[in-house]
Amino acid sequence: SQTIHQWPATLVQPVGSPLSLECTVEGTSNPNLYWYRQAAGRGLQLLFYSVGIGQISSEVPQNLSASRPQDRQFILSSKKLLLSDSGFYLCAWSRPPNTEAFFGQGTRLTVV
């Protein structure tokens, strides 16, 4: 069966510090991978998606970036965090041609 791991579960970082959130998927190959953010009281905002190694599409211009160094690994990064980067970050995968996405447990990021 397929599983998705996302870590850490919670993170408190000072403004201006770097960020690295990692997500890995097991039990499938060549998945589509996604990073979403849920701000307080808001829906899920698609940040990045990837259809393959090294292929990243950005949906929202911001100071975040994503990378896919391996088929089942997706990393969300920032060089300098802003207060507005606080939120609940979710990694997800889907298996084309299916649209249903499977989410990780999420990372609660608080920038202080």
Place this chain on the structure above:
Amino acid sequence: DQQVKQNSPSLSVQEGRISILNCDYTNSMFDYFLWYKKYPAEGPTFLISISSIKDKNEDGRFTVFLNKSAKHLSLHIVPSQPGDSAVYFCAASTGGFKTIFGAGTRLFVKA
């Protein structure tokens, strides 16, 4: 630009009764619609979906209805159970890839 809207932030229903969660969308190019359920501090879990070529899809206690002319879909849960209490997200996709989510509706099922 909210392409997927869930106008009710919360809904309270008695156990055993029907829960109806609504969702409106603006993009006529959406061809696939999904509902996800989310508990606090967890990722959403897929619940049920419907293709734009259908107007109804049923899975146990959950039924999704799609009205393309009104650009409206709804999720019916019957009978509602206390374990159904969660946040429900409506989502829509074009071509099976970029999925746009609504803001969510928090459902409370009272015992």
